[in-house]
Amino acid sequence: MTTFSADRSYAQELDAADQLAPFRDRFVRQDRELIYLDGNSLGPLPVRTQARIAEVVDQDWGVGLVRSWDRWIQLPRQAGDMLGEHLLGAVPGQVIVCDSVTVNLYKLAWAAVDARPGRDVVITDDDNFPTDRYVLQGMAAQRGCELRVIHTDMDNGISEEALAEALDDRVALVALSHVAYRSGGLADMTKLTDLIHRAGALVLWDLCHSVGAVPVELDASGADLAVGCTYKYVNAGPGAPGFLYVREDLQALLCQPIWGWFGQHDQFAMGPRYDPAPGIDSFLTGTPNIIGSVAVEEGARLLGEAGLAALRAKSIELTSYLIALADEWLMSLGFMIASPRDAARRGGHVTLRHDDAWPISQALIRANVVGDYRTPDRLRLAPVPLTTSFTEVFDAMDRLREVAATKSYADVPLEPHRVT
Numbered sequence: 001m002t003t004f005s006a007d008r009s010y011a012q013e014l015d016a017a018d019q020l021a022p023f024r025d026r027f028v029r030q031d032r033e034l035i036y037l038d039g040n041s042l043g044p045l046p047v048r049t050q051a052r053i054a055e056v057v058d059q060d061w062g063v064g065l066v067r068s069w070d071r072w073i074q075l076p077r078q079a080g081d082m083l084g085e086h087l088l089g090a091v092p093g094q095v096i097v098c099d100s101v102t103v104n105l106y107k108l109a110w111a112a113v114d115a116r117p118g119r120d121v122v123i124t125d126d127d128n129f130p131t132d133r134y135v136l137q138g139m140a141a142q143r144g145c146e147l148r149v150i151h152t153d154m155d156n157g158i159s160e161e162a163l164a165e166a167l168d169d170r171v172a173l174v175a176l177s178h179v180a181y182r183s184g185g186l187a188d189m190t191k192l193t194d195l196i197h198r199a200g201a202l203v204l205w206d207l208c209h210s211v212g213a214v215p216v217e218l219d220a221s222g223a224d225l226a227v228g229c230t231y232k233y234v235n236a237g238p239g240a241p242g243f244l245y246v247r248e249d250l251q252a253l254l255c256q257p258i259w260g261w262f263g264q265h266d267q268f269a270m271g272p273r274y275d276p277a278p279g280i281d282s283f284l285t286g287t288p289n290i291i292g293s294v295a296v297e298e299g300a301r302l303l304g305e306a307g308l309a310a311l312r313a314k315s316i317e318l319t320s321y322l323i324a325l326a327d328e329w330l331m332s333l334g335f336m337i338a339s340p341r342d343a344a345r346r347g348g349h350v351t352l353r354h355d356d357a358w359p360i361s362q363a364l365i366r367a368n369v370v371g372d373y374r375t376p377d378r379l380r381l382a383p384v385p386l387t388t389s390f391t392e393v394f395d396a397m398d399r400l401r402e403v404a405a406t407k408s409y410a411d412v413p414l415e416p417h418r419v420t
């Protein structure tokens with residue numbers, strides 16, 4: 001590869017050499033002018049998913065009606081195994097697609113604390129995603145256990161030292177995000193899992209910002225439990241179901257707190273008492289979202305076809321290129337890099353800090369570049385390897401420079417919208 005230059009022709013050279021470029025056409029792109037750098041919030045729509053959803057609605061539902069349940073009933077397992085194989089490094093029978101991340105977190109956290117009798121402390125960190133912190137606060141209040149919150153630097157991700165200091169023989173569970181939602185800081189799953197295990201606790205990894213973006217090796221890392229969403233890098237659409245992972249040898253030991261009929265052994269016997277199904281099925285609750293689960297399968301299949309190693313390699317090139325352009329153009333305009341500079345410690349997005357991050361994010365949307373704003377003063381940009389070109393990164397950064405240099409955002413109301 002030629003060496004970096006802040007010239008558009010350099011981006012065009014990188015695009016010409018990009019093996020993943022043909023995947024751009026596998027996505028619906030109605031507006032070819034739009035530069036979409038928010039696939040870490042809501043992934044774009046794959047063409048095949050659009051067709052498959054139409055088929056499920058028109059044929060399976062429209063014609064097959066209730067008879068289609070004979071096939072649909074397999075979907076949570078089938079989609080889970082597909083995620084496990086292509087994206088999570090998990091052998092079949094350990095991942096299941098169901099519920100939201102929030103609900104899955106609650107189920108697994110509760111079951112994990114039960115599985116460590118005599119221990120009454122749960123650890124998380126102060127920069128973890130809000131729903132994770134709230135669910136754990138709620139559980140701690142309901143169970144009368146202690147929630148120990150360690151400090152994480154907002155721009156760098158989890159500190160191994162802070163975690164080591166907080167661990168002791170009262171700790172039942174540590175719940176952490178693998179990739180930090182704000183900075184994109186990537187934790188060393190194997191190392192932290194080992195540290196947590198040495199203290200006798202279980203670990204629950206939130207993979208929302210890592211699944212489909214960075215290689216995840218759940219089995220090889222020795223992780224106990226994990227949850228994640230499918231509407232970000234997996235491109236399964238708004239409100240598509242989440243997934244959960246329970247390592248095989250823990251499945252018989254853990255009992256989740258929501259005793260629904262989909263987790264029941266011999267579900268259609270309609271028996272009088274709850275008797276959990278063996279294996280990962282016991283972590284289901286109620287009727288699964290079929291249209292969403294089908295989209296999870298298609299999303300995982302598409303990422304699997306591209307291959308996670310190739311995706312990660314391009315993602316690192318994209319984010320490194322974005323940072324190089326930011327260094328070249330933006331530092332004199334009041335920006336700072338608020339993500340790890342070491343690519344090995346960074347997930348799929350780059351965060352920039354600026355006092356006027358909110359109005360800048362809005363002016364950027366007017367310039368046809370969609371990223372997003374995160375509190376308190378951060379702009380997140382996610383160049384996603386399947387859909388983003390290097391030329392788009394160049395153009396986006398060029399427009400960001402223009403917006404900041406000319407203060408074209410001065411007319412944007414200062415109060416952020418309800419959804420940012």
Ligand SMILES: *Cc1c(COP(=O)(O)O)cnc(C)c1O
Pocket residue numbers: 100101102103129131132177181206208209229242
């Ligand atoms: C997006 C995200 C969630 C979302 O949870 P839902 O229940 O799907 O709304 C949770 N945790 C993290 C780390 C996220 O990035």
